[in-house]
Amino acid sequence: MIETAPVKLSFKQQQLQFRENAILDAVNRLLAQKGFDLMTMDEVAADVGIAKASLYKHFQSKEQLAAASMTRLLESALTLAHGLPEHHAPLDKLKAVVRWAVTEHLGGTMPLLPSTRSSTQQALLAYQPYIDRLSSLTEQLGEWIEQAQADRSLSASLPGEVILYTIYARSCDPVADFLQMGGAFSNQDIVDLVIHTTFEGMTGQT
């Protein structure tokens, strides 16, 4: 077998990747804390410990920076989804995804879902890498939703889109923030409560 193109990155490339990851870490945290509009490039630069101008050597604009952060987040979600045991029930897989998202949210690393009418939303939809990941995740979730409706663990009369959008929306549910602020529940409790109300509702006897 012949060695083809080198798989290993050069030291320069590794260092660049490391720096960009550090930037995205800061962006992720700031997006979760204050959202896109209130996050400033000065803040990001200060948080990473570099000059603002250096940021623009890595990312063309604030929008692209946020898009890259969101893309990395979707990639984490995809990794989690693909790593779930194949033999688990589809409903349990869906719950596992929401559980992961809410946990990330409580940990302060879940960027705020861009408002439907925000200008950020348009920038995201014009960023192909983001769209690709979102499509992949939507396809995977849609598959599980169909399976769960077929085996009657999810309501078959509910339109699939409603279930899909609800799952996405609950990943940024402000209810989790309110409960965390209250201080009466542990993060584990909050996750369980959100999962329960999302899937079983509030009218059950449970």
Place this chain on the structure above:
Amino acid sequence: MIETAPVKLSFKQQQLQFRENAILDAVNRLLAQKGFDLMTMDEVAADVGIAKASLYKHFQSKEQLAAASMTRLLESALTLAHGLPEHHAPLDKLKAVVRWAVTEHLGGTMPLLPSTRSSTQQALLAYQPYIDRLSSLTEQLGEWIEQAQADRSLSASLPGEVILYTIYARSCDPVADFLQMGGAFSNQDIVDLVIHTTFEGMTGQT
């Protein structure tokens, strides 16, 4: 019976009240469209048809303007809540409030719920008239929640705060926006779907 203080406002006062109401209408719409951060005072002034400086004769700051708008919204909610037939089941009263809120949301007159970590949130919590209305509404909803849990129409094992926060959060549920953007459902359908998933969840056979 002796006529005491005049109930009727002077013409000047009426005109002032009318103008301020027009301002709050514009603010309400803009808050729903773009949120607090992206709404500019220039826009508000242009929308009302007056100069920006005139805005500051009515309201001290952008924060107080938004707070006044939110306060008026809560007053509408209180009016609705107090107007509900007394003999209705507590669960139905709760659903009626959410139904009203989601309908307002779809109509584009529901200001975005301020992010938990936003600076706007602090301004709101410092504005007494807002706090008063919020307390009143919370008290009324809390009463109905307790009654609904007592008659077993709401899960008794679910902490009341979770139900309360969920009701507040669903009033600004982005799921409604997504479904409206999709264009496959009428506004009436969307409201029904949100109400259903909020209270009955997604696992039922219905």
Place this chain on the structure above:
DNA sequence: GTCTATAAACCGATAGAC
């Protein structure tokens, strides 16, 4: 109270030296 004009601060993005 309403207007025009402007002050003061902030932010995204860039220039240019190293």
Place this chain on the structure above:
DNA sequence: GTCTATCGGTTTATAGAC
């Protein structure tokens, strides 16, 4: 690529004439 310094534009809020 990283830095300092700065441009150009936008926004909140106010001054001052009417």
